[in-house]
Structures are given as C-alpha cells and as structure tokens.
Amino acid sequence: MNHTTAKNIKETTGVDIDKCYQCGKCSAGCILADDMDYPPSVIIHMLQTDDQTNNKKILSSESIWLCQNCENCIGRCPMEIDIPKVMDYLRTESVKKKCVSHKAKNQLSFYRSFLDSVRMSGRLSELVMTICYKLRTFNLLQDVKLVPSMLAKGKLKLIPESIKNKKSIKSIFKKTTTSK
Ligand code: SF4
C-alpha cells in the first residue's frame, strides 16, 4: 500500500474507510477482537493514517487472518463499512507483499488448500482440502482417527464432485488469484 491507501481500498473493494468515525462498535461486536493484535476499528484507523509503518504493521498482523468474515461488524457499524471486504483486500496484499505473519501460516495454508480444492473440481471437497492442508502443515496424523466415522456418516466423500465446465473455473482463477 502507499500514501493513497484509502483510495486504493475504495477502488479495489468499493469500501470507503474514510466514512469511519471511530465509534468502536465493530470491535465491541467482534468475537475475535480480544485475540487480535489490532481489533477491526484500530485497523481501520491505522489505514486512515496513510502511514507506511502502520500499513506494514497491518499487513504483517495476525488480525487479518483471524477475521472469519462473520459480518457482525457490518451489522453494528452505523456507516455500514464492509470490514470483511477490507480484510480480504488486506490478506491479498499481505500475500502479494510477502509479509504474512508467521503466526498465520496455518490460516494461510487453510485458505490455499480451500482454493486448491475448488480449483481442481469447481466444488469444495472436504477430503481434497484436508489432504492439501495436511501436506502443507505436515500435520499428517492429526485427527486421522476421525476419518472412519466421518466416512461412515457421509461427512467425507472419497470421490470429489466436479462441475462440467472446468475451463471456466481455470479462467476465473487465472483472472483473480495471486501467485503462490
Ligand atoms: S467479520 Fe471479521 S472483523 Fe468483522 S466481526 Fe467478524 S471476525 Fe470480526
């Protein structure tokens, strides 16, 4: 990000962070705020400062990866600022600029594994996503005891469902994703 942080965010996401007047309601309603290094209202404020050091702190923070896109903050915000969209933007910037927090490595692996699964078949396969995630995190044996009961209950499908027009998925990924 550069000194036109708010402008870049608005152009990319349509969200106008300058509308925020720091009432703090988003942070009060965010169930993860206590676990975040910077709660949502603080992130918005730091972005408003247009300061390179603040931008770097945000892109290297754990907060942007802890956000679950639950949208509680939007519901509470008097200005209806779409913080989850801003968080998506910040995650993408963080990956692009190679400053993902080492504490967020597992969350990043999860995001990438989710996308791998969708990229392969056009649908989310829990099994493919889990295998990709475990290979990335080297947690190969964690939770393995749950697999038989999940298969028996139909929670895991051995053969992933696939859409017919896989070319369209490839083209969407080509247009929208950043390199690994
Ligand atoms: S979308 Fe993210 S920032 Fe907003 S309340 Fe949910 S976890 Fe918190």
Ligand code: SF4
């Ligand atoms: S609730 Fe909205 S206006 Fe209030 S601090 Fe959060 S983003 Fe800003």
